[in-house]
Amino acid sequence: MNLALNAVALQTIVRKEMVRVLRIWIQTVVPPAITMTLYFIIFGNLIGRRIGTMDGFDYMQYIAPGLIMMSVITNSYGNVVSSFFGAKFGRHIEEMLVSPMSNATIIIGHVAGGVLRGVLVGLLVTIIALFFTKLEVRHPFITISIVLLSSVVFALAGFINAVFAKKFDDISIVPTFVLTPLTYLGGVFYSISLLPEFWQKVSLANPILYMVNAFRYGILGTSDISIGVAYAILVVFVVMLFVGCQQLMRRGVGIRE
């Protein structure tokens, strides 16, 4: 593999993805900001006052890390799935497929685009959260690494969704029927210690629970799960999904006849 060529190609994809995110900022950046502001007002401010504290934190403070992580996850996923499927649909994916850059470069470039959008929106939501509550980052390395790893996992998952998608409906099925329920049930709004024992065990099968809780640990220092397990799960997912993406690209599934 020609490393210099692939480095330039990677830069090109990342630049193109960022230009796309910023060009359509009204679709990519504004909606999550509005949605999260509503969450903070309704769940944090209005309902949260009646709930009181959770794990020793006021409710607004408790849900803020989960809401930040939720926006990172959905935007990382959404960016890659819409960008890559859009390229497939408009056939300009052929620009990349005829070029000598490697499949790994195409994957990493799109994933980097997804991560950048996820982080950008995450930062924006964090700034919004600071208008409603006080957040002090207890473990900066854990906070940053968990955000990046989670973002990579969902960007890779978005890539796979885009590879298999044949029509625009197909790129909204997973976010609607899988991602959103798992996120809501992933401890964004509550501690699983509130659940009956059986449902606590069921919740442990939800990978988003580990991401939300590890991130919450990074910021607030409290978590329902082991941080080591969260890292292990994230790394395993990154490796599995990247290998899966590589296989799909190598075989040309959904992109080569």
Add this chain to the structure above:
Amino acid sequence: MVTIARLMQALSITNLTKTYANGNQALKGIDFSVALGDFYALLGPNGAGKTTAIGIISSLVNKSAGEVEIFGHNIDTELEAAKTCIGLVPQEINLNLWEGVHNIVLNQAGYYGLGRRLARERSEKYLRELRLWDRRDDSARSLSGGMKRRLMIARALVHEPRLLILDEPTAGVDIEIRRSMWDFLRDINDAGTTIILTTHYLEEAESLCRHVAIIDEGRIIEDARMSTVLRKLQREVFVLSLAEPLGEAPDLDGFETLLREDGELEVDKGPAVNLNDLFAQLAARNIKVLSLRNKANRLEELFMRLVENKQNGFEEPAAR
């Protein structure tokens, strides 16, 4: 010797086969090669397998069997090197219509590993040559059909490929732009770029290409130099515009004639006679000719005959 012969080839295809998932066998073991620096026409009716062959060469379609070598690089073992040599202008518009004209070309340069500075120089060069520089900041969707086609050519050339593949590049382009594109392609070819062209405008292939292959139903039915192919055309039909109308078609030795409703005279010329004979006989009858044209493009005539012959079971052996 084999090695030297291969070094002289821009493209070598051996026993290339493609069967789609629905069972359609688009290519049935085709062989052809394109010499370095050639301007090569790949012609055939719709669904003949041209675009599939081009898709395989440019790695957009997975082949079922066979070998493809581009400047000696086998696409199975040296795909990256093979891809670096190719520039593709596909049949269908595949531009990101929301992207700016300049960015489209710059991005393509980046995909081929060109640094930003060189990419800017090259993109300006080709956008200027293809008369798109003034539209560089516009989005692709705002361009006319002809401009989009020219943009796809600029995009394909930005890494200065040794082999340029054009799949119907002038479809839907007006005649003035088409002619200027022909001049541009001739210049590119004169500068050393090997070109493979598919087109439905057979006068385009006849005017530009030095070699022609005709593909039909997944098989190559003709593959020879353009001049050799055209010599195979035994009969030609000319249309003569006359100074004065005739009452009936004249009887000319060695020619079949037909007086058309619009007053023009159609003359069918066989291989044994030449146009001097025709004019001599017309002059002897005091028939003045204002102008003369081929009834159909010569390559078109031959193309139709080859395809029709094949459909009727009279397959001619492919000349090499």
